[in-house]
Amino acid sequence: MKKFAIYSAxxxxxxxxxxxxxxxxxxxxxxxxxxxxxxxxVNGDVVMLDGIINAKSYRQFSEVIAxxxxxxxxxxxxxxxxxxxxxNIKLGYYVRxxxxxxxxxxxxxxxxxxxxxxxxxxxxxxxxxxxxxVHSWTDNTVDGADxxxxxxxxxxxxxYIAAMLGSTAFYWFTLSAAPSDGMYFMTSDDVEKYGLVxx
Numbered sequence: 001m002k003k004f005a006i007y008s009a010x011x012x013x014x015x016x017x018x019x020x021x022x023x024x025x026x027x028x029x030x031x032x033x034x035x036x037x038x039x040x041x042v043n044g045d046v047v048m049l050d051g052i053i054n055a056k057s058y059r060q061f062s063e064v065i066a067x068x069x070x071x072x073x074x075x076x077x078x079x080x081x082x083x084x085x086x087x088n089i090k091l092g093y094y095v096r097x098x099x100x101x102x103x104x105x106x107x108x109x110x111x112x113x114x115x116x117x118x119x120x121x122x123x124x125x126x127x128x129x130x131x132x133x134v135h136s137w138t139d140n141t142v143d144g145a146d147x148x149x150x151x152x153x154x155x156x157x158x159x160y161i162a163a164m165l166g167s168t169a170f171y172w173f174t175l176s177a178a179p180s181d182g183m184y185f186m187t188s189d190d191v192e193k194y195g196l197v198x199x
Contacts, residue, residue, distance in 0.1 A: 037083070040064045045072045053082035053113055058091045065098065073101045074121065075108075082113025085137065089160045095120035096164065104130035111183060112137075115174075115196075116157065119164040124198045131185060132196070134173070138180035145175040170194040 038051035038060055047064060065071060074095060082088035095102070095117070102121025104110065106129030110118055115132050118124065126132075136145040137157065147153055154171070161171040173194060177184035191197060 042068050042071065045070050046075055047071050047073070048075045048077055049079060050077040052080060053084065053088045053091065053117065055084045055087055057082075057084075058087050058094065061091060062094065071100065073103055074117075075103045075105065076110050076114060076118060077105070077108055079110045079114030079117065081111050082116070085113060085156065088113040088116060089156055092117050092120035092160060092164065096122065101125070103127075104132075106130060109133075111135075116160065119161065119170075119196065121198075124196060126191065126197050128188075132191065133183040133185050135178040135183050136175045136180045143175075143180045145179065165195050167195070170196070 035054075035056070037054045038049060038057045040061065041048045042064065047068070049061075099122050100120070101123040102118045103124075104118065104126045106127040108127075108130040110131070111133035112135060115134055118132075136143045138144065139153070144154060144157075149172075158168050158171045162168045173190075186196075
C-alpha cells in the first residue's frame with residue numbers, strides 16, 4: 001500500500017509538472033500573440049520581413065501594403081516560424097492574391113511557418129546559402145505526423161500547400177522530415193524536388 005501511495009504521488013507530481021510546462025507554453029504563446037513579433041522594412045518595391053508570425057501579423061502586413069502599394073516582392077530574413085498557423089495561412093493566401101514574389105537572400109533563415117509563407121510567392125527565388133528548416137506541426141497534444149492521412153486536422157496546411165505548389169507532396173515531406181521538436185534543413189535537391197523555387 002505504501003509503494004502504491006509513493007507511486008501515486010510520483011505520478012501526480014509528474015502530471016503537475018507536465019501541466020505546468022504546458023501552462024507556461026500556452027501563457028508564453030498567449031503573450032507573444034498580443035505583441036508585434038514581426039518587423040517589416042520597406043525599401044522601394046521590396047518589403048523585408050523578420051521575426052515570428054503571430055495573431056497580429058496579417059493586420060500588420062496588410063497595413064504596410066496599404067501604405068506601400070508599389071511593393072512587388074517579399075524578402076524574408078530570419079523568420080523562425082509562426083505562433084498562429086491560421087493567421088500564417090491567411091497571410092500566405094493574401095501574399096498570393098496580391099501577386100507578390102518571395103525571395104530569400106544568402107543570409108535568410110526561415111523555418112517551419114516561415115517556409116510555408118515563402119511558398120506564397122508567385123515567383124520564388126533563393127540565393128545560395130539560404131537556410132530552410134521544416135518539421136511536423138503540432139497542436140501541443142499530437143504531432144501531425146502521428147495522425148492518419150485522412151484526418152481533417154491535415155486539411156488547413158495540406159490544402160494551402162496544394163494551392164501554392166499544385167501538389168501535397170511537400171506537405172507530407174515536412175511531416176516525415178522531422179518531429180515537431182526537431183528540425184530538418186533542406187538541401188538544394190529537396191528544394192528542387194518539391195518545386196519551392198520557380199526558376
